[in-house]
Amino acid sequence: MYGLSWSLRSKPDWQRKAADPKIRAKWREEAIEQAAKSDESGTARALTLLQIDYVLSELDGYVKIADNEKGIERACFEAIWYSDRLISEDVMRRLKIAASVLENVPDDKKDWHPGSNGQVLDLVHPSLYCVVYSRTHAYLPGKPRTADNFLPDGWISEKFCWMPSDFTVADDGSVSLASPYINNLHLRVHQPLYRVIEEILAGFIPMFERVLGDVNREDNGRLSWDNTGRLGGIQCIWGPGKEPPYPEGEPGSDEDEDEFLQKFRDAAEKVVPAATVYTGQLEERCKPVSLRGRTIQCIVKLANIHLTPEKPEYAGGSWHVEGMVNERIIASGIYYYDEDNITESKLSFRVATAGPEYHMQDDIDCMKLLYGMARESECVQEIGEVVTKAGRALAWPNLFQHCVSPFKLADATKAGHRKILALFLVDPTADPVVSATDVPPQQAEWAAEALEEAAVAERASALGGLSRELRDLVRKQFPASFMTLQEAEAYRLTLMEERTAFVADHTEKVFSFPFNMCEH
Structure with a gap:
């Protein structure tokens, strides 16, 4: 969902486009098509229609938390x-x-x-x-x-x-x-x-x-989802209070135990997270x-x-x-x-x-x-x-x-x-x-330059009147006080x-x- 949202908000002039119902409808169609491709390829979990609609409605929240005078906007993830x-x-x-x-x-x-x-x-x-x-x-x-x-x-x-x-x-x-x-x-x-x-x-x-x-x-802003399995309070994809049916029999000659179990998991009822309706969470948390x-x-x-x-x-x-x-x-x-x-x-x-x-x-x-x-x-x-x-x-x-x-x-x-x-x-x-x-400049080169400039500049510093012998004596203290x-x-x-x-x-x-x- 973050990825879809950021891809839309990365478009030039996205705020104006998001306010246009025709463009927003087109974005929805494109997101549905992309979700179908992801589902077919199995490379990523496809977004549901509810999740896509949540992302689109949430765009209004991103507009509200932006500082359009300075162009400051939320980027790809919260706090960026x-x-x-x-x-x-x-x-x-x-x-x-x-x-x-x-x-x-x-x-x-x-x-x-x-x-x-x-x-x-x-x-x-x-x-x-x-x-x-x-x-x-x-x-x-x-x-x-x-x-x-x-x-x-x-x-x-x-x-x-x-x-x-x-x-x-x-x-x-x-x-x-x-x-x-x-x-x-x-x-x-x-x-x-x-x-x-x-x-x-x-x-x-x-x-x-x-x-x-x-x-x-303190609020992390995540959407809540309360479907749990047999251990209360732990999120689960299986039907409420259920577990996938354990298979009967033994694996066939051409499959190992993992493949045998996977067939039954594939057929079991699953409950995937569903997005709720966007109600202004971004503005409230920003x-x-x-x-x-x-x-x-x-x-x-x-x-x-x-x-x-x-x-x-x-x-x-x-x-x-x-x-x-x-x-x-x-x-x-x-x-x-x-x-x-x-x-x-x-x-x-x-x-x-x-x-x-x-x-x-x-x-x-x-x-x-x-x-x-x-x-x-x-x-x-x-x-x-x-x-x-x-x-x-x-x-x-x-x-x-x-x-x-x-x-x-x-x-x-x-x-x-x-x-x-x-x-x-x-x-x-x-x-x-x-x-x-707390720390004076540590550069020995800067200190040496300052000492020479003070020596030649008229009334630039109290050091300006020091003899070369005294300046050399000061310079000898540099290794302990400054870094080369x-x-x-x-x-x-x-x-x-x-x-x-x-x-x-x-x-x-x-x-x-x-x-x-x-x-x-």
Whole structure:
């Protein structure tokens, strides 16, 4: 049902079309035809007429929860929101100009992400000059900022933490930087980019408020269905209070026991879930959480993917959530601000699920029809994908794993690229994490430049009058107080190794849990 709904809402100008009875009737016919094909092929459970009608009537609810002024709409699944009009053309233009200062540097200064085959160019990345426990200097008055410690080993880093910046959200929704700087972004050199990031984050505030509202609610919004089998309270496809008749006799010579039993299950009466009439559930449940008048923490990332005739294809990413537990990232936002000469790419999502309750050992039919699951299926639900075209803003909760699909050059004889700005929102309901408010810039190169500039600029600083001997004495303190680029890059590699292990363990324990169909 989610898939049908999203396919309709992905159509251009879908709201106008959905209001036209003729077009809606055509959509209904097409959905019925597609359901018949699915039923014949057996590749997926076909939607019933009631389910199709529910999806069509629910479209009115999606219209009501949309912010048509900013173009904010629900995407392929609950808590995933997108907009193609969130950021103005002027802000997009200024972002491209400001980011180009980071791009147009000598080749030996470009920061190609380790392990990316020279395709991912990091402009601002939180893994570089991150917080390194027992190495990074920080001012932390009052109670230390700590992470929860009740989760599995390896989910909370004991070595590193991405460093957010603090931002103030005004009552009118505008955003201003509260920290002295954004990590890895020189304040004096990149002042125009700072302003653009503030404006874009302000645009994302209504999206994040909707994500948080969806995550925060107690009602999961699922349609209820109360048909149960012999064990009360457990959903079942067999007739009320019934079980499939157990066959008499023995399997024939040309069939095994499973085939023998399946014949009887096929002939038994089944009751499939039926949708109810849509009565406004979407509007009732959509209650954004306000971030106005608060200070939030956000981690900033700018990255490009570059393809060339020599490297014409991007292989795509892996399934993952952002960060580790001690970063407390609750929502992710990505603004796809530029692309050129690449094929369509999508961002896919999936969510971990609890294993369904069985009501009879090895009841393959019930589990397949109700949940699409078989023995040893992973308890995970793929919840859709969103096209990531230029100009699109996308936000979702960090409860979902996401994965970038492969793409390649549209014209293999020319270079192409895709550029993004990512904003990772730290949980505003939890204690703050160590941020750029607590930690001075760690770049030794920045400190050396500041020292030299102060020495030559008239009355620029008290250091300006220091002799070279005193400046050299100050510079000798740099290794203990700041990080060289080589040191920061070494820490980054160790951080990446740690997070690769975390992603694998988290995926195995949360997103790959097998469904066992035994009764014990």
